[in-house]
Amino acid sequence: FELERLGIHDSVDAVFPPSELDAFLADLPVTVEVVDDDGIDACDAVVTRDYHEALLECAWIHSIQAGIDRFPLDDLEANDVVLTNSTGIHDRTIGETVAGYLLAFSRRLHEHVANQQQRRWDRPEWDEAFTLPGTTACVVGTGTLGRGVAETLGALGVRVTGVRRSTDPVPGFEEIYATDDVHAAIGEADFVVVTVPLTDDTEGLFDAAAFDAMREDAYFVNVARGAVVDEPALIDALESDAIEGAALDVFETEPLPEESPLWDLEEVIVTPHCGAFTRDYFRDVGGIVRENVDRLEAGEAFHNRVV
Ligand code: NDP
Secondary structure: OOOOEEEEEHHHHHOOOHHHHHHHOOOOOOEEEEEOHHHHHHOOEEEEOOOOHHHHHOOEEEEOOOOOOOOOHHHHHHOOOEEEOOOOOOHHHHHHHHHHHHHHHHHOHHHHHHHHHOOOOOOOOOOOOOOOOOOEEEEEOOOHHHHHHHHHHHHOOOEEEEEEOOOOOOOOOOEEEEHHHHHHHHHOOOEEEEOOOOOOOOOOOEOHHHHHHOOOOOEEEEOOOHHHEOHHHHHHHHHOOOOOEEEEOOOOOOOOOOOOHHHOOOOEEEOOOOOOOOOOHHHHHHHHHHHHHHHHHHOOOOOOEOO
16 A cells, blocks of 8 residues: 555553654654544554554554454454564563562562651661562563563563463573463463463453462462452452452553552552553654554565564
8 A cells, every 4th residue: 555644543651642753753754643542543653652443544554562362453454454474572561560569579668658758767677578589480471561560570580481372492481381381481480570461362361260379378460450469359369368469551441440459458559550661662653653654665574574
């Protein structure tokens, strides 16, 4: 298809100002402009965070997220719409976010911050703080996120194991388990970190049986998608001390409803789906868009093509 007009849908504003990406792409040999829902019609291609039905009329959609679970893949295919995503850019951001969670738990930083809000000089019990070397993290999903987590935690002395659909080795992971053996894999870990895409296979992968398989002193971390976890089962596991705690960036319902027990459970860190935020986000996404505009001009296959 001929690319003349590339829209930047204003839904990207949830992650960065659309004008930043607009300026970053200004030197492309096509018209680039920020559009709202009504402006989608006039575009051949749109960079977006949200799905909108009008996008079915475009030739190419680029999602600024890695997860494509909110896009109707069959409809896109039926309408000959190309979908590309932003996998490949979230290794360091998510890796550092997960390292931050683990350091908060091991050095008790979340507790100190909570105490500070109340001007309380409370020291932890003598045996609450620990250090990370010698601990094991089992990372479920060994793609961009998983590798970024493995690299960052590895540098902190954490032993990292991984779970993927095959048992083929992955750099940075000391041992790899297949998804069928996920309970054995998570059963030996101090930290279980979820980095899989949400698919029919992974929906509800972390259910009551999975939390049973985890150690009672283990922490659960989810930076993937809320629906990979059976949230009531997680809340049960936390309330019954079947696991020690959790750090959660994603939830079944977002924003996390005010009445969710997760807000006030002890040893739970809640972050508002911002684990991959960085002031460089528009540059990272812009790099993929620029590369694909070049590839389109050269008649080459799209990078990160999903549909
Ligand atoms: P990738 O495609 O790079 O990696 C996904 C990995 O998951 C693959 O390596 C794949 O390995 C593995 N996988 C897929 N299905 C299964 C399964 N059934 N069991 C075990 N492993 C499986 O994606 P990213 O790492 O870029 O992103 C992963 C997900 O993280 C996204 O889909 C998104 O939902 C979420 N995300 C969340 C962010 C946040 O802000 N919190 C930011 C970015 C992403 P194999 O093929 O070997 O099985």
